[in-house]
Amino acid sequence: MTTGALLFAFDSEIKYTELAIECAKRIQKHLNIKITLVTDKPVDTDMFDNQVIVDRGKDTNRRFFVDRQAATTWYNFGRNAALDLSPYDRTLLVDTDYMLNSSDLLPLLESSQPFLCHRHVRSIHEPKTRLQTFGTKNTHMWWATVVVFDRSSQFTQDVFDVWKMVEQNYQHYASLFGFDSKQYRNDFALSIALLVCNGNIHPQQCEIPWPLANVETDSVVDLIDDSWWITYTKDSRKKKICIKNHDLHVMCKSYLEKMYAV
């Protein structure tokens, strides 16, 4: 059985392909698995075992990033093609801003669960984990940041099929679940897909057994000798913590760009 990681990166104002290279280095270091990049233009690097060139499509999203102080374009459509594009039997699909600092994901790749992703989330400066909801129906949100899937399972096939269907009919699902359709969110599409494929019951068997650690866009991030120093404001006071050996979803991309001189 082959196991590998799949990264999607389409450059905009943010050089996602450069972030993908950094992400790949970390995957290589901590997990030592093969890595495939899905992008629209070949990237001159030997970090990837394979590069799949696809059309990034015309549809874009724009979002204001607090840390960049600017509206930024990003191409997040077509992520549901991961099942077709992955050359591996068991795939780790990760966002390029997910910084691996440990081998915690290895047991997930070695397990036989057909589909895994995060449901609980922790902002790195908040004391409690939370379950994010979306829409007027308060549907539980499953995060598309880290997804582990096995291509042999029918459940996986169904989830990706429904994920694609939601993307193609996003407006319809937005009115059905009562959320804003202006920005396409893979998290929403994946959450709906999981709910539909599991008979309208949240699939507990798909949950990664620890929360996704998010570093929010209003935090200040610094990487010193494999330690992530995160500064934030809590109760009107500036505080900092140091994180080691724990994977982080760094949402303040401007700091990642600075750190890696992208």
Place this chain on the structure above:
Amino acid sequence: MQTDQLSQNIKTRFDHQQARIVLRETYQAKMLFAHSGGMWKASPELIVLCECCADVQAVFEDYYNTPVTVQVAELKELAMQRWQEQMNAWQAEYNEISRQR
């Protein structure tokens, strides 16, 4: 760097309480391991269950509530090893953050 910015940086305190919470979570994640097609959490409960089971082979419920056939001694050894390793690493890092200012 401006003086007020410098002064703010100096005043920034290490959030010990939050660091301990995140550290615990870090090591809870590290207690998980895959074996015999199931997912297991190295814990005193699992180790004691293995200890109490006299059979060579048994069916245990894994983390995802799936019954899995396991070689009891093998599972116990893996659980014990991981639990000890991670508890030691947790303590070392806990002591390290306690010294942060």
